[in-house]
Amino acid sequence: MRSPLMLAALLGGTALPGLALAEVPKVVTDLPAVQSLALQVMGDLGPVDVLLEQGANAHSYQLKPSQARALERADLVLWVGAEMTPWLDRAITSVAPDAHALSLLHAEGTHLQNFAAAHDHGADEHATDAHDHAAEGADAHGEADEDGHVHEGVDPHAWLDPANAELWLGLIADEFSRLDPEHAATYAANAAAAKAKIEALDATLTAELAPVKDRPFVVFHAAYGYFADHYGLKVAGAIALGDATDAGAAHLSELRADLVADGVVCAFPEAQHDTRPAERLIEGTGVRLGGALDPSGSTLSYGADLYERLMQGLAGTISGCLAG
Numbered sequence: 001m002r003s004p005l006m007l008a009a010l011l012g013g014t015a016l017p018g019l020a021l022a023e024v025p026k027v028v029t030d031l032p033a034v035q036s037l038a039l040q041v042m043g044d045l046g047p048v049d050v051l052l053e054q055g056a057n058a059h060s061y062q063l064k065p066s067q068a069r070a071l072e073r074a075d076l077v078l079w080v081g082a083e084m085t086p087w088l089d090r091a092i093t094s095v096a097p098d099a100h101a102l103s104l105l106h107a108e109g110t111h112l113q114n115f116a117a118a119h120d121h122g123a124d125e126h127a128t129d130a131h132d133h134a135a136e137g138a139d140a141h142g143e144a145d146e147d148g149h150v151h152e153g154v155d156p157h158a159w160l161d162p163a164n165a166e167l168w169l170g171l172i173a174d175e176f177s178r179l180d181p182e183h184a185a186t187y188a189a190n191a192a193a194a195k196a197k198i199e200a201l202d203a204t205l206t207a208e209l210a211p212v213k214d215r216p217f218v219v220f221h222a223a224y225g226y227f228a229d230h231y232g233l234k235v236a237g238a239i240a241l242g243d244a245t246d247a248g249a250a251h252l253s254e255l256r257a258d259l260v261a262d263g264v265v266c267a268f269p270e271a272q273h274d275t276r277p278a279e280r281l282i283e284g285t286g287v288r289l290g291g292a293l294d295p296s297g298s299t300l301s302y303g304a305d306l307y308e309r310l311m312q313g314l315a316g317t318i319s320g321c322l323a324g
Contacts, residue, residue, distance in 0.1 A: 003276075004223045009299050009305070014078070015244075015300045017164055018111050021024075022181070023177075024042070024045045024046035024180050025075040025175075025176060025179040025180055025181065026049075026073055026074050026075045026078075026206075027042070027046075027047075027048045027049065027074065027075065027076045027130075027176075027223075027224040028048075028049045028050075028051060028071055028074040028076070028077050028078070029048060029050045029051070029079065030050070030052060030058075030077075030078070030079035030080060030084070030085045030088050030252075031047065031050070031052055031080060031084070031159075031296055031297070031298075032050055032052060032054075032057055032297045032298055032300065032302050032306050032310075033080050033084070033159045033296065033297050033306065033307050034050075034080065034104065035048050035049075035050035035306070036158070036302075036303065036305070036307040037159075037165060037168055037169055037172060037194070038078055038172050038303055038308055038309075039303065039304035040169065040190060040191075040193075040194035040197075040235065040304050041169060041173050041176060041187055041190045041191045041194065042176065042187075042189045043186060043187075044046070045180075045183055045186065049070055050302060051060075051063060051067050051070075051071070051088065052296070052298055053298075054298055054299065054302065055272065055298055055299055056272075056298055057272055057298075058069045058084065058085060058296040058298060059085070059086070060159070060231055061087050062087065063087065063088075063091050066258060067153075068091065068095050070097050071091060071092070071096050071099070072096050073097050074096065074099055074178055074181060075099075075100065076095070076099075076100055076101075076102065076175055077092060077099050077100070077101040077102070078101075078102055078104065078172060078175070079101060079102070079103060079104070079105065080104055080105050080156055080158070081103040081104070081105035081156055082103070083105060083154060084156035084157070085106065091271070094244075094306055095184075096142035100175075101255075102171070102175055103139065104122065104158070104164075104168050104171065105154075105156055105158055106160075106263075107167075107168070107171050110158055110164055110167060110168075110258075111158070111164055111226075112154050112155070113155055113225055113226065113229060113265075114153060114154060114155060114160060115153065115154075115155045115156075115222050115225065124177040125215065136246075136308055137200070143175050143278070143281060145231075155222065155223075155225050155226065157223045157224070157225070157226055157295055158210050158226055158232045158309075159226075160224065160226040160227040160230075160295060160311075160314070161226040161227070161229070161230045162198050162199075162201065162205075162230065162311065163203045163230070164200070164226070165198055165307060166198050168196070169194050169195050169198075170275065170295055172191065173187040173188050173190070173191035183253070188235040190321065194201075195257075198307075199309065199312060201308055201312070205231065205311060205312070205315045206231060207314050208316075209231045209232075209315055210320055211234065212233070212318070212319050212322035212323055213231070213232045213233060213234070214234065215264045215265045215266075216234040216235070216236040216263055216264045216266040216300075217232065217235065217236060217264060217265055217266040217267065217268060217290070217318065217321070217322060217324040218235070218236050218238065218239060218259070218263060218264055218266070218268070218278075218281070218287075218323075219235060219237075219238050219239070219267075219268050219270070219293065220238065220239050220240055220268065220269050220270035220277075220293070221238050221239070221240040221270065221273075221275055221295075223270075223295040224293070224295065227281050227295075227314060231315075233274065233318070234255070236258055236259075236262045236264050237255050237258055237279055238283045239252070239255065239267070239277050240273075240277070241282060250282075251259075252281060255281065256281055257283070259281070259282065259285050259287050260285065264287050265287065265288060265321070265324055266287060266288045266290040266318075266321040267270075267282045267287055267288070267289060267290065268290040268291070268292070268293050268318070268321070269279055269289070269291075269293075269298045270292055270293050270294070270295075271292045271293065271298070272298070272299070273283060284293060286319055288324060290317060290318070290320075290321035290322075290323075291317040291321065292316075292317075293314060293317060293318075293321070294310070294313065295314070297310040299315070
């Protein structure tokens with residue numbers, strides 16, 4: 001027979017000593033792509049929060065009070081880094097100075113490259129080793145635009161290289177296991193399964209993009225260097241000099257001349273930005289206007305499969321225009 005104490009606990013929800021379930025870590029992420037990777041590692045054990053709301057600009061976001069409270073209560077903050085989300089850097093300092101925050105951009109082993117690589121047709125000579133850049137720190141990455149988004153020095157859009165995503169899955173699993181060792185085996189297994197999915201996705205996208213590798217294109221802003229470098233694509237230039245900076249007349253004039261000189265096939269606008277600069281740039285040139293690209297995935301439905309859909313969307317939009 002059950003004891004009165006046991007029966008009361010079962011009926012009333014009172015935890016008995018030694019019977020409490022281990023708590024999984026409370027995790028907060030900055031971007032939906034990072035949340036997607038973390039959710040795949042977490043599996044069914046618990047939620048993973050993301051701060052950036054759907055449709056919001058990743059570089060210039062303002063936290064709501066409820067999000068600040070969630071950040072304050074977090075056991076772990078997973079974020080790209082101050083170069084990508086300066087608003088979170090300020091929030092961590094003011095709201096959660098004692099929180100454990102892992103900057104994936106500066107994690108050991110992350111492949112980093114300069115913004116310059118996005119303007120040099122995916123050339124490898126601008127790619128750099130992660131250890132060198134991590135040692136430099138945020139202050140060595142050049143001047144930032146008005147929202148803090150750096151457009152020289154290290155490019156923070158590193159999740160668009162699937163090799164980085166695979167590495168980050170392992171790092172996330174390690175962090176979860178450190179905070180919740182009871183479920184370490186589950187985190188490791190989930191990370192391994194997610195890595196295998198990304199490897200398969202990478203092979204599919206490589207085959208899809210191979211036929212258009214020699215066809216140059218222009219993007220809205222320099223966010224696609226990792227993607228282009230990994231798949232050997234040719235980015236001929238960017239319309240905007242910064243995420244929050246309007247393109248000047250001199251820059252657009254020079255870029256327009258390059259459309260002909262470089263044999264540019266397509267120009268791609270970007271989600272959350274006006275398409276008119278791209279339309280004006282290519283007017284009368286024969287260059288095709290592609291679909292809007294979304295490097296952060298903030299226009300997609302959030303969830304564990306977002307990273308896969310993000311990469312598929314970029315590949316499909318780019319290949320669809322260049323092959324047309």
